Amino acid sequence: MTSERRPGRPRSETRRRAILAAAMAELEERGYADLTIERIAARAGAGKQTIYRWWPSKADVVLDALVDMAETRIALPDEGSLPDDLMAFILATFRQRGQRPVLLGLLAQALLDPVFAKAFRDRFLFRRRAVLRQILDRAVARGEIAPETDPELLIDVVYGVLWYRLMLDHAALDDDAGRQLSSLLLRAARPGP
Amino acid sequence: MTSERRPGRPRSETRRRAILAAAMAELEERGYADLTIERIAARAGAGKQTIYRWWPSKADVVLDALVDMAETRIALPDEGSLPDDLMAFILATFRQRGQRPVLLGLLAQALLDPVFAKAFRDRFLFRRRAVLRQILDRAVARGEIAPETDPELLIDVVYGVLWYRLMLDHAALDDDAGRQLSSLLLRAARPGP
Amino acid sequence: MTSERRPGRPRSETRRRAILAAAMAELEERGYADLTIERIAARAGAGKQTIYRWWPSKADVVLDALVDMAETRIALPDEGSLPDDLMAFILATFRQRGQRPVLLGLLAQALLDPVFAKAFRDRFLFRRRAVLRQILDRAVARGEIAPETDPELLIDVVYGVLWYRLMLDHAALDDDAGRQLSSLLLRAARPGP
Amino acid sequence: MTSERRPGRPRSETRRRAILAAAMAELEERGYADLTIERIAARAGAGKQTIYRWWPSKADVVLDALVDMAETRIALPDEGSLPDDLMAFILATFRQRGQRPVLLGLLAQALLDPVFAKAFRDRFLFRRRAVLRQILDRAVARGEIAPETDPELLIDVVYGVLWYRLMLDHAALDDDAGRQLSSLLLRAARPGP
DNA sequence: GGTTAATCGAGACGGTACGTCTCGTCTTATT
DNA sequence: AATAAGACGAGACGTACCGTCTCGATTAACC
Numbered sequence: 001m002t003s004e005r006r007p008g009r010p011r012s013e014t015r016r017r018a019i020l021a022a023a024m025a026e027l028e029e030r031g032y033a034d035l036t037i038e039r040i041a042a043r044a045g046a047g048k049q050t051i052y053r054w055w056p057s058k059a060d061v062v063l064d065a066l067v068d069m070a071e072t073r074i075a076l077p078d079e080g081s082l083p084d085d086l087m088a089f090i091l092a093t094f095r096q097r098g099q100r101p102v103l104l105g106l107l108a109q110a111l112l113d114p115v116f117a118k119a120f121r122d123r124f125l126f127r128r129r130a131v132l133r134q135i136l137d138r139a140v141a142r143g144e145i146a147p148e149t150d151p152e153l154l155i156d157v158v159y160g161v162l163w164y165r166l167m168l169d170h171a172a173l174d175d176d177a178g179r180q181l182s183s184l185l186l187r188a189a190r191p192g193p
Numbered sequence: 194m195t196s197e198r199r200p201g202r203p204r205s206e207t208r209r210r211a212i213l214a215a216a217m218a219e220l221e222e223r224g225y226a227d228l229t230i231e232r233i234a235a236r237a238g239a240g241k242q243t244i245y246r247w248w249p250s251k252a253d254v255v256l257d258a259l260v261d262m263a264e265t266r267i268a269l270p271d272e273g274s275l276p277d278d279l280m281a282f283i284l285a286t287f288r289q290r291g292q293r294p295v296l297l298g299l300l301a302q303a304l305l306d307p308v309f310a311k312a313f314r315d316r317f318l319f320r321r322r323a324v325l326r327q328i329l330d331r332a333v334a335r336g337e338i339a340p341e342t343d344p345e346l347l348i349d350v351v352y353g354v355l356w357y358r359l360m361l362d363h364a365a366l367d368d369d370a371g372r373q374l375s376s377l378l379l380r381a382a383r384p385g386p
Numbered sequence: 387m388t389s390e391r392r393p394g395r396p397r398s399e400t401r402r403r404a405i406l407a408a409a410m411a412e413l414e415e416r417g418y419a420d421l422t423i424e425r426i427a428a429r430a431g432a433g434k435q436t437i438y439r440w441w442p443s444k445a446d447v448v449l450d451a452l453v454d455m456a457e458t459r460i461a462l463p464d465e466g467s468l469p470d471d472l473m474a475f476i477l478a479t480f481r482q483r484g485q486r487p488v489l490l491g492l493l494a495q496a497l498l499d500p501v502f503a504k505a506f507r508d509r510f511l512f513r514r515r516a517v518l519r520q521i522l523d524r525a526v527a528r529g530e531i532a533p534e535t536d537p538e539l540l541i542d543v544v545y546g547v548l549w550y551r552l553m554l555d556h557a558a559l560d561d562d563a564g565r566q567l568s569s570l571l572l573r574a575a576r577p578g579p
Numbered sequence: 580m581t582s583e584r585r586p587g588r589p590r591s592e593t594r595r596r597a598i599l600a601a602a603m604a605e606l607e608e609r610g611y612a613d614l615t616i617e618r619i620a621a622r623a624g625a626g627k628q629t630i631y632r633w634w635p636s637k638a639d640v641v642l643d644a645l646v647d648m649a650e651t652r653i654a655l656p657d658e659g660s661l662p663d664d665l666m667a668f669i670l671a672t673f674r675q676r677g678q679r680p681v682l683l684g685l686l687a688q689a690l691l692d693p694v695f696a697k698a699f700r701d702r703f704l705f706r707r708r709a710v711l712r713q714i715l716d717r718a719v720a721r722g723e724i725a726p727e728t729d730p731e732l733l734i735d736v737v738y739g740v741l742w743y744r745l746m747l748d749h750a751a752l753d754d755d756a757g758r759q760l761s762s763l764l765l766r767a768a769r770p771g772p
Numbered sequence: 773g774g775t776t777a778a779t780c781g782a783g784a785c786g787g788t789a790c791g792t793c794t795c796g797t798c799t800t801a802t803t
Numbered sequence: 804a805a806t807a808a809g810a811c812g813a814g815a816c817g818t819a820c821c822g823t824c825t826c827g828a829t830t831a832a833c834c
Contacts, residue, residue, distance in 0.1 A: 007828090170314070229793085422821090547732075588811080
């Protein structure tokens, strides 16, 4: 029921991984703005066509690489209280080595290209939101947050502040920021008097 | 004391305006992602060198054009209460015709180019923050917000949510959104019991 | 002694013909310059490897197709006199529908690729020369041409003028041309006074 | 009356010559079949666009280089008699160092591309014919050739045999060939008895 | 009738050149 | 000097084919 073999030589998983690895290496060495399909292909020992066959743009290559990594790394923190969970989540999201420039590069690409924007939303941003939603649900269960509060708005607040600081770079994104943000959320969503 | 005249033919203000106008026209017709110096110059009937002489990148041209427009249009709303002020501000910021794609394009550019990022922050984002700060100060004065609240965090929340929704495009940015956001701010920052 | 059977699945004559036919069809539709192995294979419903297994280059495919056709069609004319034979020969050679572009394409290929050039000479050009040689031999027998004349030079003259006009396209290749050319040959090779 | 200055930076004659020289060098080293615009540009230290701006195809570059050379080298021989003139002409045409592969390459290109074919005819082949026509005219004046003979057919014979042997490479193109060819012409065109 | 071995369709793959696009710099004459 | 015009070096783009490769499926002859 699974097989679904297509005729012809099958896609090489080895090549796929080589290309994603090359993309990540280029990204670390030269940054997103200087990333080119040509160099990724050269570094991976691949033909350009092999990249174009499977990915519509270089952003999609990077997104694939990122998702491959993130899939395994994102964990739902469970520290027992909303402030602790939030902080753990924020740090887990943005403290990974070298992620900041990659995330900003992908965001830039999403802003310029609506087609990629959809992929970025569906495959990355929305999955992150799902994790945060679970954290908030648990906070509701614990009574830390009033049940009538709209969790989507709270998620927007958390991610809004995160991305805004990430791109503006005018304020820190550290433990203290996590504490302040979660404290604000608690005050805004605390069960009424 | 005043003149500061240099020798040679002075810069033509006519050309400057023609170039900014051409940039805006291109922007509206083809979008930020397809904007090129070459086309702006052709449309303005200008030489490319004339653009490169005065602006370091195409993003700076667009920023100049945007600031020229925004300078005159952004007004500090004074509706008498924080919710009303916030809504007026949000609408004034993002409801201008065709602004959304331009803003997103500039943001993308800022994410990719740190040099432009600084100009974008200083000449655009921070000025907008200043307006919002005044709104919040008035709310403090009216007793709508507790004086011990950090206004910078609140500003981050408002702008964070605004930009996040702007780029994610998953939720509306309308009157209702303004109402919900200001209500959340009021709850988070209301004077304690 | 005859069979020479190898083990394994034998070559499919059906496929061979399908490929030659596809090549001819492509040739007629798009011309030699736009001919590609890829399209021939697609049109024939064949894998590229099947072509590469049996022919070293696309020119060899075309040559095969041409020889298949020409083998049956070229006939030794016997009109009774050199002028009439020559005209018949010229027309039989170059008047076949759609042959001109194919011949010119193969010639171009031969000029660019020495390996194919040899095949083209041996399998096509020299065979045509042989036909012409017979015509001239008969003219010698009839006394139209002096026996001491070198027939090879005359052949070069006939084919030289033919190909030259074929490629230069500056003068007609019709009955009249045949008449003039044979008249020139007769004058050059007539038995001395 | 001559000036006709266009606005903007004028075309650089230096670059033009560098590109033609690079093309000739590539041609000698690797042959026409392996000639690429990319390598010509690299060797000339030029951008590809600079080549595409002025020449529609690589064949036109080579033709330009050839005409530049030939313009100065082709001389009307005047040896006093048709056989001597013809031989001098033939040798002058085809004995130039390394010309054979270049000529065959251009011919191949002309066979594949009708647009280039016209340029090749007008700028190269027809000019050569003009030289030969002068030689024949002088032979008529001297009484070596009957005045009623069509010189165009004779030209076709000479060039036909030359090109045919050039491409077939089955017979020599040397002094002896020149002698035989001119002797044939004389017999064919001699004043009648 | 199963085994063996080459052929076949399909299409992925590493390469390479194509012709185009835009960048940022330069070289003219003109203002 | 500033300007319009546009040539220039540079280099990435996305496409087209090349010739090779790897699959599963097929087609005979041989045992």
